[in-house]
């Protein structure tokens with residue numbers, strides 16, 4: 288809990304007819320129930336007392352960080368209105384032609400179970416109007432001084448994501464909160480896939496907005512980052528097709544209102560998939576930087592990825608599930624079981640550039656949490672390296688590239704934990720949101736039983752990497768070439784290493800009807816299927832910023848004082 292600093296106001300106000308000592312500093316609003324004193328002066332105002340408030344040793348004490356106040360609402364005095372003939376209400380309690388109001392309501396963030404936030408409110412009644420005016424304007428002044436809060440937002444709604452509830456969720460749960468917080472919005476309901484991406488690329492008047500909000504799932508978020516990142520590069524004369532180019536970060540923050548099937552980006556950055564919680568993070572102007580991977584094929588840009596790039600199992604699950612989109616989120620479960628039973632493996636070569644000099648490993652017990660020091664440290668390190676950059680340090684000549692050839696059930700690159708309700712710890716539990724690396728997970732050919740053990744460990748406390756057929760590397764860049772695309776020299780190498788050249792998988796690629804295992808899978812890139820299998824992936828550290836703060840560790844203080852959290 289923050290120390291309050293110098294008090295701006297300290298008064299005796301009433302909350303539900305009980306006297307409270309209420310104080311406001313630049314950082315905290317505090318209200319503490321008064322304990323009965325020998326001489327009681329109701330509503331005695333005191334101003335600017337330069338002291339730290341007494342410890343909450345007796346009476347109930349509530350504190351709210353000013354940064355988590357949503358707004359202040361002026362209340363009408365009870366019985367102060369009378370109905371006009373036309374049915375509308377007119378205030379009758381007037382003093383010298385001015386409205387006489389004495390109660391105001393503060394709307395603020397309250398933490399509930401499992402990282403959920405709610406908009407709570409408390410109404411204070413003042414003994415006199417001058418004091419009321421002073422309180423309302425002081426709180427508003429403090430809120431106005433927070434420059435990180437968005438005032439104008441561009442909102443895209445996918446009406447067909449998840450359970451097709453995007454529009455309803457936005458109208459019922461989010462729009463009223465934005466209105467209460469005084470955030471203006473320009474809302475666009477998308478008409479077809481890639482509508483939002485293309486609008487952002489070419490048409491949107493981005494200068495008018497402080498941020499972009501997407502209402503939908505991971506696929507919709509992907510559209511938004513594609514539009515924004517592309518637009519930023521074109522405006523800044525950076526060629527997005529060149530994999531070695533350092534990309535320019537967008538100045539706009541992105542907010543996610545979860546209304547999709549997996550919503551793993553929202554879950555991994557907020558800790559829950561709850562539209563109200565996300566709306567509140569947007570309103571208070573939270574900021575969470577995030578890494579973005581660029582995916583290229585032969586020096587041609589394919590896509591960006593922020594969560595999972597998965598070849599083999601997750602690529603096949605996605606390909607199969609796209610045919611079952613009508614089933615909604617359940618399609619992933621059905622395709623997951625089907626692809627598990629199919630048990631296809633794929634041959635190819637993975638080369639990667641290990642992340643060196645950075646803090647953290649994929650097997651760490653510590654997780655990426657709000658204010659993560661690993662992300663801060665590595666972010667600073669990588670930006671310093673970028674400043675001193677004279678040649679392409681990620682290039683082949685670096686000599687640090689490592690190569691692995693083999694048969695894989697899955698090749699996954701997790702740039703963040705990829706936690707979601709299906710797997711609350713995620714594909715790579717210790718991966719970081721903004722450390723400039725991705726965790727490359729290689730699951731080699733093994734028995735169905737062993738693969739099931741690996742998969743089930745995504746849902747339990749056991750370590751999914753602690754298996755002989757699984758390896759994980761924290762990398763800055765990697766490449767994959769499926770076996771059928773390998774050059775003659777690579778195939779020669781395979782022949783020498785394996786003794787016998789197996790060409791059947793190559794043949795079966797051209798004869799899918801033969802019933803043999805297919806030679807190649809597809810890449811699942813944040814829920815979209817890539818058109819190429821041979822790819823070159825590079826992590827761009829902290830390229831985008833979200834209206835989020837990472838998953839918060841629950842504090843003992845919150846658990847004890849917040850009745851909603853117990």
Ligand SMILES: Nc1ncnc2c1ncn2[C@@H]1O[C@H](COP(=O)(O)OP(=O)(O)OP(=O)(O)O)[C@@H](O)[C@H]1O
Pocket residue numbers: 444445446447448449450476477478479480481482502503504505506507508510546547548549550551814
């Ligand atoms: N108006 C639209 N009509 C059809 N498709 C759309 C429309 N707007 C967006 N899309 C596309 O719908 C796809 C799925 O959207 P979204 O990510 O919101 O939901 P989801 O796939 O159910 O959830 P998740 O990605 O979290 O699994 C995206 O690829 C997006 O490009």
Ligand SMILES: CCCCCCCCCCCCC/C=C/[C@@H](O)[C@H](CO)NC(C)=O
Pocket residue numbers: 504505506548549550551594595601605619623624627705707709710714742743745746811812813814815
């Ligand atoms: C046979 C039992 C299987 C249990 C396995 C549980 C493992 C679940 C792990 C889910 C990870 C999801 C990672 C998220 C990827 C998203 O980018 C993408 C788009 O929303 N979602 C999917 C499902 O591809």
Ligand SMILES: [Ca+2]
Pocket residue numbers: 578701702703718719720721722723724725
């Ligand atoms: Ca990362």
